[in-house]
Amino acid sequence: MIKQYFTDGLIQIAIILSLLRTDLNSILNGNLIQYPEVQEILLGQTAAYIPSNIHNQFYSSNSLSNFVHPKNFDNDFNSVLFRDLQSLSRFAPFENTDISAFLVDAVSTLPSSFAASTPQDNTTPNINSSASVENNGSVELANGVTEQFNVTDDDTVGATALSIPNEVASDPSEEDLDLIDVLWRQDIDLGVGKDVFDVKLRRELERDREIELQKKREKQKELEILRQKLQDEKKNQEQLWRTNHFTQDGETGEWVPLTQDNNLLQAPEDIALTDVLNDAQLSHLDENFSLQEALDFLNQEVGNYSLFETNNNSILPPQEPVAPVIPVPQAPPIDTSYLNISTQPEPYYNQNQVVQPQNVERHESFEDRWQDLVTLLELTHESQPVDDATSMNISSMNISSPDSNDSVLLQNATLPVPPSDINLTSIIQTATNESGLMPPSQDYNASIPNTGSLTNLDWNTESMFLSNLSTNINSTEVGDLFMADEDLDIAFTEGLETIRMLDDGGSDSAISMGSASPIQEPNDSCGMSPYDGVEGATGGSDYDSPTFSKSSKYDGDEYHFNFNSYGYSRSESSPSNFSTSSNDTEFSRPSGDSQHIHHNHTYPAPPGMQPKEVKKYMKSEKPKHKGPAPKDAKRAAELKVPFTVEEITESPVEEFNEMLTKYKLEDAQLQLIRDIRRRGKNKVAAQNCRKRKMDLVMTVEEELTQLKHTRDKLINERQMIDKQAREMKAKFSQMYQEIFDSLRDEHGHPYDPNEYSLQQSSDGDVFLVPRNVSCASGNSEDQAKINKKRKNHKK
């Protein structure tokens, strides 16, 4: 009698198990089970109750604080923005949840200890407060093969326990074993391995998997190191070749070819393209990314360039008349034998087992290169309509192809996607539309070892999406495209505010604007140090106003100065470097050409400068002569000062003092000389100061723009995640209801949902727990009230 009773119970449990294990995909349409919480509920690996993993992971201060620009000059200012951004992460997808069954505060010790308890172990302590498990107090489902119960005398007290450990506690009959086997086979047919039911076995498998993963990680690290070495070698070869075939102009920094062989020369754009391609190859050796794919990609993306592959794998735009550019040596063909290092895809990769965290490093370099390419091509795809989802999608797919290891898109292409899965394309499109580009994503499922037993979880769909949330933050370079007008206004307003703040900042704002900024400037002129004009220029600055050259309207004076430039040329050793044509050459040159020449003679135009502004700067080719500098010259002449203004101004202290001692000067003369010197110095200082301020303003505005863009993206992504969370909750409710409705007590009556609830531990065990004690913590009185019921399943 009892045996029959337990057999029935076992059947019911197994059926419920089957329901739980196999129906999820269809019930959830496959798209909701990708959340870690759901995963862990299903797999029972870790605590499923950790709230909102997603947001902790992607919206925590880690990701955002890492984004803080090191060049940040005003923490308060940006902290406001960051608070604003971070506030977006404060949403809880499970608030006001009406599902009480799945979010059990599971104590990890519960399943094992409980399941391992012997039938005699009636004194097993209450381990799980929420589940209020008593050995004979509740029904444990799953993870078991054999029955282990402890029947109390009174069934009305609900004293039936179904604890099913993997250790055989009692001898099952042949009949039972057959039944169990049948059920197993059923589950295995449905994709459930035996290990699912065996805690020990499962943990052993997990351990094995961890060890395996560890090995793979180490292997990957070695590969990464090797790749880095090869990159360095490549650079060295490049440099060596360059130095062998070219000589660098010490003054301009330009590379001048030693030979007239023009075939060796290549436009800078070509170099950049080649670089990008080489880098793409280099960065993704193990992803079967061929050069042809890169070419295809570039051909699709770059309409302006008709690319073809040359013998040495370089890319040239032959059909376009290349603008006269300063030749830049092309790197020799690099030994690409290393490309064979791992042309095979990593086994784990396609198996969706794990993705190494080292992707981050690799993806940075490629992302930089990619952004270089984007900048180089002037973001041609930015001109595409934002709402052109199809084209953008294609674009992003293409873009991601060179980076298949990092790109989830390509990876997804190899993965089984549940037929009724989440709308992948919509996510892709959305994410693409968000970013314009699909940046290489750090795969997310590295932390989620797939047991591979239950479902073909298409984790990457979600990880792609979620990882984009984080990585996009670092690739907001294309942000302006998607910025709403109102945000632009806001940005502008706040930019003005920033300026005001800067002005109010006092003299403490003397912040080096050097090349510390990782932000890629659209124009390299801003990438240089603002002091470059002072330290490295050879004169000819736009600011060299008092040149007193022939063109000067003060030329009529009797003064001709040897020191024609005292603008930015502080180096007294090269006074003859002054060139009135410097301005001409600089300003008449197309601005784009200066990109490859990190040698700026000019007062750099702000990167975002409009043509009108450039024109303004160009207008000032002829230095204006404002202020009393000529007056100084006149007055110096009147006082018969034996020095020129520029001699006075430019000379270093020692020389200046020597000058003064050489001549016997009157006090008036000395005073004038000192004034001239002070004014001259201060004039340059003021120029530098203004230049720095302008740079600072521009930088801040760019940062602001990027932050705005990031904020917008986060808002959109939050909305999407909210929506998905709502959908998931609804699905859970539905699933819960179905399961609960299918349960019957020993009398065949359904359970009252007001009195009972389903709860699941982290180990996957499902408990039917009376509600009134479900929240009690070890209260023996409450525990006594627990009605142990068996689950019946009539479906």
Next chain:
DNA sequence: ATTCAATGTCATCAA
């Protein structure tokens, strides 16, 4: 005549 951007100058502080 007015406005505005660019530039120069002065005063002040800090190194």
Next chain:
DNA sequence: GCTTGATGACATTGA
């Protein structure tokens, strides 16, 4: 104490 650089404030200049 002097020099120099930085910078806010104001003045000047020219379009």
